[in-house]
Amino acid sequence: MGFGRLLIFSVDGLPAKLGYFVVDNFNPDKMVICTSAGDIKVNRKVIHKLLGIPTGGQKISSIDKLPMLIDAIADWRARYPGVMVPPTQMVKMIDESDGEDSFDFRMDFVMCFVAVLVDCHKQSCLREEILEHLDDEMDFATIDWCDLVVDKLRTCKDT
Secondary structure, eight states, X not given: OOOGGGGGOOOSOOOHHXXXXXXXXXXXXXXXXXXXXXXXXXXXXXXXXXXXXXXXXXXXXXXXXXXXXXXXXXXXXXXXOSSOOOHHHHHHHHHTOSOTTSHXXXXXXXXXXXXXXXXXXXXXXXXXXXXXXXXXXXXXXXXXXXXXXXXXXXXXXXX
């Protein structure tokens, strides 16, 4: 799936203060996080080096939005009752999964990644707009996830 390096990324959680610090100190015009020790450049290459996630593939934004969710995506979403999908529910499904070869496992993993590290509601729940760009034939390793991280960081102060 292209996310192997995330498995060695050892954290027990992301402190909320860290997320706020990054957003508060991010300069979208210069694409840097301003710190007292100096500016930290933010681009796809840096994100790839830090997280080891796929880069250089197809951008999510370039994938046509589907008029309705395909059946496999709708079936995946139906596994989560309610309006919001919290990452804790996806992690539980990953833990209970039969293995990484299933479509549901891959969706749980990638959507948990998106909800935790890329784009979520204030309640840390998945923003479901991304589902409109996905299908069950998609190879997640061929998506430029670094571009999505950079794009969402660039626009995060507007939301």
